[in-house]
Amino acid sequence: MQKFFANAIVFIATGSLSLSAVVLPSQVRSQPKGQTCEAAIANGRQRITAGRSITIVSSNILDGSQTYPDYPDGRPKIVHISLDGKAASSVMESPVLQKAISSEIISSCGSVGAVTFGRYRTDWSSTFGLMPNGTIKQFECVDPDPDRDKLSWGQLVCL
Secondary structure, three states: OHHHHHHHHHHHHHOOHHHHHHHOOOOOOOOOOOOOHHHHHHHHHHHHHOOOOOEEEEEEEEEOOOOOOOOOOOOOEEEEEEEEOOOHHHHHOOHHHHHHHHHHHHHHOOOEEEEEEEEOOOOOEEEEEEOOOOOEEEOEEEOOOOOOOOOOOOEEEOO
């Protein structure tokens, strides 16, 4: 019942139900029942490109267990989405959109613990992942450290 009222308030406030996916946090929104991992990734790709001059160069599922030995239980995979085009920067500068897409993918893909968005042919990236308390949060940037063997879950090397 609480979810219904939250969605109704957003609908009234924004005048458009389509904005509720961006406005509401993942804990309030309900995900489509039975959505497959492939469908969630395809939907994320569509949300990124819809109405934008942008190309998704690649979207791969990578094994993050070598980089993050403390990944969430049973979720070592990281979806990496590489973006190019005039509007790629607008997506890279939108943590709200990235978090919404990451939440949908993580909730639909049982082995995925994080989603990384990267600007093609640059070192610009951001990662959103499942935290121990069940929330989806952006990984924090840490400086490169040659003495560090592995990163901790929730960290991302930023240059």
